[in-house]
Amino acid sequence: MSIDAAGLLAWYERERRDLPWRDPAVSAWQILVSEFMLQQTPVVRVLPIWLDWVARWPTPSATAAAGSAEVLRAWGKLGYPRRAMRLHQCAEVIAEHHGDVVPADVETLLTLPGVGSYTARAIACFAYGQWVPVVDTNVRRVVARAVHGLADAASPSPKRDEEEVAALLPNDASTPMFSAALMELGALVCTARAPRCGVCPLSSCAWREAGYPAGTAKPKRVQKYAGTDRQVRGRLLDVLRDSTSPVTRAQLDVVWLSDTAQRDRALDSLLVDGLVEQTRDGRFALCGEGEG
Ligand code: SF4
Numbered sequence: 001m002s003i004d005a006a007g008l009l010a011w012y013e014r015e016r017r018d019l020p021w022r023d024p025a026v027s028a029w030q031i032l033v034s035e036f037m038l039q040q041t042p043v044v045r046v047l048p049i050w051l052d053w054v055a056r057w058p059t060p061s062a063t064a065a066a067g068s069a070e071v072l073r074a075w076g077k078l079g080y081p082r083r084a085m086r087l088h089q090c091a092e093v094i095a096e097h098h099g100d101v102v103p104a105d106v107e108t109l110l111t112l113p114g115v116g117s118y119t120a121r122a123i124a125c126f127a128y129g130q131w132v133p134v135v136d137t138n139v140r141r142v143v144a145r146a147v148h149g150l151a152d153a154a155s156p157s158p159k160r161d162e163e164e165v166a167a168l169l170p171n172d173a174s175t176p177m178f179s180a181a182l183m184e185l186g187a188l189v190c191t192a193r194a195p196r197c198g199v200c201p202l203s204s205c206a207w208r209e210a211g212y213p214a215g216t217a218k219p220k221r222v223q224k225y226a227g228t229d230r231q232v233r234g235r236l237l238d239v240l241r242d243s244t245s246p247v248t249r250a251q252l253d254v255v256w257l258s259d260t261a262q263r264d265r266a267l268d269s270l271l272v273d274g275l276v277e278q279t280r281d282g283r284f285a286l287c288g289e290g291e292g
Helices: 005-015 028-038 043-056 060-065 068-075 082-097 117-126 137-146 158-166 175-188 229-241 249-253 260-272
Strands: 276-278 284-286
Touching: 005 175, 028 043, 028 082, 028 117, 043 068, 060 082, 068 082, 068 229, 068 284, 117 158, 117 175, 137 158, 137 175, 229 249, 229 260, 229 276, 229 284, 249 260, 260 276
Parallel strands: none
Antiparallel strands: 276 284
16 A cells, blocks of 8 residues: 655646745744635635735734734635634634744644644644644545545545555655645645546556546535525625724624525624624624724
8 A cells, every 4th residue: 555655746846836835934833824724715715815914923922912803804705714713812822822832743733722633733744844644635535546446535534544644654754745745636636526647646546547436425515605604694794894893783784685584693603603792882893893
C-alpha cells in the first residue's frame, strides 16, 4: 500500500497554486486563520478576506484586542459566521494562555476553541513541519482511488483514516509537502466529479488499473443556498454589518418578506448564537455593539 511520493512531489512543485498562506514567511497564527476560513469556504473567496485580516491583525493578541463586531465585519460574506467568533475566542486563549504563540502539538491545539481534529493536524504539519497525518475530503478520495481501487471514499472514520494516511507518509522531512500535495491533487486533478487521470502524476492508481469500476455512493445533492435559513441570516447580518448604530426591527424585517416565520426564526438563531444582541430599547446590533 503506497503512493508514488516522487511523482506527487515533483508535480506539486510544478503545479501547486501560489496561495499566500503557503509562503514560508507566514506565521503559524496566519496559517491557523486560513484553516478556519477554509473550513467551509472555497479558496477564491477566502483569499481577499485572509489578506486583509492578517494585514490588520497579524497576531493572536492583535485579533483578541479587536471587538467582536469588528471581527464579524471583517469576516464579511465568508459564511458560517460562528467561525469568526470561534477564531476570536481562539485568539484570546492563545494571547492569554500561550504567550501569543500558536501551540505546536496536536493535543494542545485540540484544546483551543474552534480547533478540531483536521485543523489541529493541519497546523502541526503545515506551520510546524511535524510528522502527522492530515486528512480532509480530498485526501480521503485520492487514497480510496489510488490505494484501494474504489471510486469513492467510505464514510469518514477519523481514527481509521488517520492511521491509513499515516502509513502512506514518507519518513523524512518531505512529510508536510507530501500532505499538502495529496490535498492539492484531490483539489485540482483527482476531483470528485471529473478526475483528470490523463494528467495525473501518480505512476500507479488502483482504480485506474482496475478499469474505473463504478462506485456505490449515491451522488451528493448539491446544497442549495437560495431560500435557506442561512441566506436569511446572511441578509440580516448584512444590515447590521453596514450600520454603525443599532437598527430597528422594521429595518431588519424588510430584508425577507416572503416568509416571515423563517425570518423570525433566523433572527432568533442569530441571537441564540450570540452573533446579534438586543439593546434595552429593543433595537438590534452586532454582538458587542448593543449598548451603543
Ligand atoms: S489516476 Fe485518476 S483516479 Fe487515480 S489518483 Fe490519479 S486522478 Fe485520481
